[in-house]
Amino acid sequence: MSKNSISNSVIRRLPRYYRFLGELENNGYVRISSRELSEKMGLTASQIRQDFNCFGEFGQQGYGYNVSDLRAEIGHILGLDEHTPMILLGAGNLGKAIASHIDFQSKGFDLIGAFDTNADIIGKEIGDLTVRDIDELEQFCRENKPVAAILCVPTGAAEKMADLLIGLGIKAFWNFTHYDMRAGRHGIAVENVHLGDSLTTLSYGLNSMEHGEEE
């Protein structure tokens, strides 16, 4: 599909390009040059042109890029015009917060089910979903064919749950547990969030700063 497989560094920047282009569009920008965008985003113009060229020629010499065309194109590359059915596993504090905080539609997903093992949680509402007993998972998957899953179960249960879900046809994991899922194996897409590692990194940043290593 794409010219050559796009490097991971580029992919990691795409969502941010998409967000910035959305803001520009909202602010009435019709065109933008790589230079102007580079200043707004804190990148080099060179890098931006290299990045955009990975997936075709969207600019026009002497003019720049059309903001809304470019945004739509990146959105398409990211798969944001899909409606991939997704389920939530583990509807505790974190699972519930994520399910209600995230705009799934605009990210190419559709949250169609939520599951838990805890009797206190089963039956509760999250947005327009009712939390189901995990015993219903298999049947639900047969009937509704979800393709993606959010893992908010306790870390200890994560590996088994992931294997079960793969068996039920899940192809993408948004993993909030501490279990390090290896991406890519068996054609499974994985995004590990690891909030703990993120806070740990902040600790390093703060402390190294205090010891004089400005960045």
Next chain:
Amino acid sequence: MSKNSISNSVIRRLPRYYRFLGELENNGYVRISSRELSEKMGLTASQIRQDFNCFGEFGQQGYGYNVSDLRAEIGHILGLDEHTPMILLGAGNLGKAIASHIDFQSKGFDLIGAFDTNADIIGKEIGDLTVRDIDELEQFCRENKPVAAILCVPTGAAEKMADLLIGLGIKAFWNFTHYDMRAGRHGIAVENVHLGDSLTTLSYGLNSMEHGEEE
């Protein structure tokens, strides 16, 4: 303090080393070689030795690394033996979930306050904290001198809130809003989480997989 300033790529791997070493320690490992660790973590042995050498010589030729010494050392480098006072701004769904889900102590932080503007939320309990009115923020900061902040406010309020907090002495931000805080300016440490970007990346991963680009 450290030999030479450690590269960002290395820093991003440190929390993961720390976690794996903790698990090894729990499983009774006393020593481990770079080769053995590389297999468990999916890295090269070379990279591991290079990484550990950034901050001194912890191994012993012919033996390997002492698991608990190495773990303690990395923990120290990460600042995990600190107790940096931290506050939460925005105690809605997400803020509440993060505050109750994360083990702050083990990450070098101490959550000492939570604030919101919403009258329905103010006064509610989160763990052993009571959510305060944001009007009390200034006085609270004068009295308790928090150094780090979790930003879970609406994106629109983020920039102003960040500036206010910097004025009140905050030096580190764990930012969950969509406002792109530029790290490093004015000696401020920033960790942007961007859950939306994370889910967007998963969408790309899933769709590129379906179009045949196994990774």
Next chain:
DNA sequence: TAGATTGTTAATCGATTAACAATC
């Protein structure tokens, strides 16, 4: 001592930046 494994230097690889011809 012999074997194992580090610390470290050198080689490779990939990503970023610079430069510029192509062209709108």
Next chain:
DNA sequence: TAGATTGTTAATCGATTAACAATC
């Protein structure tokens, strides 16, 4: 046409991997 800005090639920089002498 002249000016602007891309697409793309070449140069630089940094990170990863390989190799091996040092040494426990």
